[in-house]
Amino acid sequence: MELFDIVFYVFALITLGSACVVVFSKNIVHAAFSLLFTFFGVAGIYVLLRADFLAVTQILIYVGGILVLMLFGVMLTNKVINVKIKTGTMQAWPAGIAVSILAGLLAGVFYSNWKDAQLPASTVDATTHLLGEMLMTSYLLPFEIASVVLLVALIGAALIARRNR
Amino acid sequence: MPVTLDYYLLLSAVLFTIGVVGVLTRRNAIVVFMCIELMLNSVNLTLVAFSAYLGDITGQVLVFFVMAVAAAEAAVGLAIVISLFRNKQTVNIDKINILKW
Numbered sequence: 001m002e003l004f005d006i007v008f009y010v011f012a013l014i015t016l017g018s019a020c021v022v023v024f025s026k027n028i029v030h031a032a033f034s035l036l037f038t039f040f041g042v043a044g045i046y047v048l049l050r051a052d053f054l055a056v057t058q059i060l061i062y063v064g065g066i067l068v069l070m071l072f073g074v075m076l077t078n079k080v081i082n083v084k085i086k087t088g089t090m091q092a093w094p095a096g097i098a099v100s101i102l103a104g105l106l107a108g109v110f111y112s113n114w115k116d117a118q119l120p121a122s123t124v125d126a127t128t129h130l131l132g133e134m135l136m137t138s139y140l141l142p143f144e145i146a147s148v149v150l151l152v153a154l155i156g157a158a159l160i161a162r163r164n165r
Numbered sequence: 166m167p168v169t170l171d172y173y174l175l176l177s178a179v180l181f182t183i184g185v186v187g188v189l190t191r192r193n194a195i196v197v198f199m200c201i202e203l204m205l206n207s208v209n210l211t212l213v214a215f216s217a218y219l220g221d222i223t224g225q226v227l228v229f230f231v232m233a234v235a236a237a238e239a240a241v242g243l244a245i246v247i248s249l250f251r252n253k254q255t256v257n258i259d260k261i262n263i264l265k266w
Contacts, residue, residue: 002167004168005167008168012176015176016176016180019184022187022196022199022200023186028193031196032199038180038203038206039206042206045213046210046213049213054213054225058209058232061235062206062235065236066235066236066239069243070195070199070202070243073247076247076250077194077195077246077247077250098185098189099185099189102185103182106182107178109178119170119218127222131225131226134223146229146230146233149233149234149237150236150237152237153236153237153240153241156241157243160241163251
């Protein structure tokens with residue numbers, strides 16, 4: 001087993017283990033903090049897949065932005081005085097049936113011939129230049145639309161969360 | 166065993182399934198959000214894996230747009246959750262049924 005494979009297994013283990021904690025932990029703050037490790041694990045796998053710029057973006061946007069937002073949400077929606085930052089699970093049976101159907105569908109994908117694919121020899125050392133070029137040429141319109149979507153979401157979120165006048 | 170494309174696909178499938186389990190079983194709206202982020206991450210992982218193995222960088226551009234939508238979704242969703250909590254004093258999604266008819 002090469003070093004590459006060992007690193008993959010370590011990151012996969014971190015990702016899946018902390019994802020399980022997110023789902024099954026009774027304490028929401030614990031769930032939010034283990035989401036951090038999930039994001040870091042996914043970023044590590046991006047590095048293994050030679051998506052260096054995306055790995056950094058993953059950490060910046062998810063850990064620096066979305067996770068902080070989640071933590072604010074957790075803090076703002078739980079009364080701090082009578083500490084009840086707990087959450088229960090229910091409807092386990094319907095969920096189990098739905099998930100096993102979905103997992104079966106996903107497992108069906110792996111009977112195809114993906115095994116033959118090989119990671120092509122590394123041609124570029126950094127993806128930043130290529131990505132920037134693509135975003136500014138062939139994907140310019142989606143890029144601009146994404147910026148408008150973000151602006152609208154920003155204004156809308158501020159408007160919704162605001163206290164009534 | 167060398168790590169091949171199907172390892173990444175399997176990892177992302179398992180991550181997606183964990184996210185679905187969370188959305189279906191947890192009753193706290195914020196945890197449901199976290200599980201949606203897990204699912205979005207697993208889809209991003211699939212896109213990046215295919216992009217790497219096909220030697221085509223277009224998949225990574227798509228991941229950018231997915232991240233932008235995820236950020237917008239998290240911002241608006243949490244604003245709605247906070248606004249609902251202010252009005253109903255709960256984030257249990259079984260108790261928030263004012264849109265049911």
